[in-house]
Amino acid sequence: MAARKPTEEPRWDLPYTGFVSFLRSPTCTDLRRLDADIAVLGVPSDEGSPWKPGARFAPRKIRELSVQFAGRGTVDGQRGYYDIAEDKRYLDHERINRRLVDCGDSDIVYTNVRKTFDNITADVGKILAAGALPVVIGGDHAITYPVVRAFEHRLHVVHFDAHMDYRPFIHGVQWANGNPIRNVAKLPTVGSIVQVGIRSLRTRQADVEDSRARGNDIVTVPDFRRRGAARILDQLPRGEPVYVSIDVDVLDLPLVPGCASAEVNGLSYEELRDALTAIARHAEVVGFDLVEVNPMLDVASENTSLLAAQCIMEFLGRVVEHPAYKRRHRTARVVEGRHGSAGARRASGGLGAISGPSSKRGTRRR
Numbered sequence: 091m092a093a094r095k096p097t098e099e100p101r102w103d104l105p106y107t108g109f110v111s112f113l114r115s116p117t118c119t120d121l122r123r124l125d126a127d128i129a130v131l132g133v134p135s136d137e138g139s140p141w142k143p144g145a146r147f148a149p150r151k152i153r154e155l156s157v158q159f160a161g162r163g164t165v166d167g168q169r170g171y172y173d174i175a176e177d178k179r180y181l182d183h184e185r186i187n188r189r190l191v192d193c194g195d196s197d198i199v200y201t202n203v204r205k206t207f208d209n210i211t212a213d214v215g216k217i218l219a220a221g222a223l224p225v226v227i228g229g230d231h232a233i234t235y236p237v238v239r240a241f242e243h244r245l246h247v248v249h250f251d252a253h254m255d256y257r258p259f260i261h262g263v264q265w266a267n268g269n270p271i272r273n274v275a276k277l278p279t280v281g282s283i284v285q286v287g288i289r290s291l292r293t294r295q296a297d298v299e300d301s302r303a304r305g306n307d308i309v310t311v312p313d314f315r316r317r318g319a320a321r322i323l324d325q326l327p328r329g330e331p332v333y334v335s336i337d338v339d340v341l342d343l344p345l346v347p348g349c350a351s352a353e354v355n356g357l358s359y360e361e362l363r364d365a366l367t368a369i370a371r372h373a374e375v376v377g378f379d380l381v382e383v384n385p386m387l388d389v390a391s392e393n394t395s396l397l398a399a400q401c402i403m404e405f406l407g408r409v410v411e412h413p414a415y416k417r418r419h420r421t422a423r424v425v426e427g428r429h430g431s432a433g434a435r436r437a438s439g440g441l442g443a444i445s446g447p448s449s450k451r452g453t454r455r456r
């Protein structure tokens with residue numbers, strides 16, 4: 091039987107077909123050869139969890155659900171996404187020019203937390219050395235410390251959480267998901283720390299006092315609702331870089347069934363997104379993590395992972411708009427195709443077009 095003639099038929103690439111990577115981005119597991127503006131890194135460690143384990147499965151599951159947002163093969167094209175409420179496109183440049191790359195996962199050395207943490211710090215260090223912005227998917231919250239440890243320049247930290255994560259080190263337990271902010275606070279590179287959404291009735295008063303004694307700003311949910319996102323920006327000097335750590339339990343309990351530490355009375359998704367948007371406008375976000383999604387606890391629709399994928403995507407869409415990010419990565423304007431929208435044209439300064447691809451040579455380390 092003669093071979094069928096090759097055709098140019100468009101593909102659907104439905105979300106349940108094909109290989110999985112974050113937003114179906116190109117992959118690079120040899121970080122010495124990384125050429126990207128944004129590097130997604132999974133950190134599937136949950137050995138720091140004193141309650142229900144399972145957050146180790148989050149990087150893989152969030153990738154799987156992110157494919158829902160990736161566009162349908164050659165039918166939609168591999169572009170960014172369109173936000174109808176804003177009549178605006180996001181992440182087109184990054185997706186079309188393959189500037190967003192999925193780096194796979196840090197190697198987890200089970201029962202050897204120090205080695206695992208060293209691997210995480212080394213991986214994030216390589217991503218930074220390549221001039222890319224690390225987007226880290228946990229894992230439980232313990233992993234934030236080895237991530238922030240990789241930055242060599244001064245930065246400020248915004249921590250979204252229902253809990254302080256500021257526990258003292260008792261019985262030698264220092265690397266658990268109750269400790270990361272106390273660990274981060276000791277790093278010489280870390281300036282201000284703002285803790286947002288803290289509300290758990292399991293909060294230890296002594297941890298609050300210790301955090302405030304360092305000068306950290308604690309923004310409770312009522313604080314946040316009184317003044318909005320502006321309340322978070324008070325302690326973040328304009329023009330100085332910020333790292334953001336998002337514990338998904340900052341959201342209200344019913345939104346995150348797939349989270350072992352969910353608490354009532356949390357932020358709505360819109361509140362979190364608006365807060366992240368305000369931070370991304372105020373300061374250059376040089377990296378962020380999203381932690382504590384636990385697919386083993388999630389509902390059958392896997393909505394917690396879906397929400398996490400959307401949150402990462404929407405925050406990223408705002409982070410790349412900061413002028414300092416654009417300078418560092420020489421962000422090119424996206425050439426308008428036939429799918430271009432009025433919003434995208436407005437976003438690109440009304441010119442509608444242009445400029446060459448960004449170049450790795452053009453990126454600089456701080």
Ligand SMILES: [Mn+2]
Nearest residue numbers: 231251255337
């Ligand atoms: Mn936490």
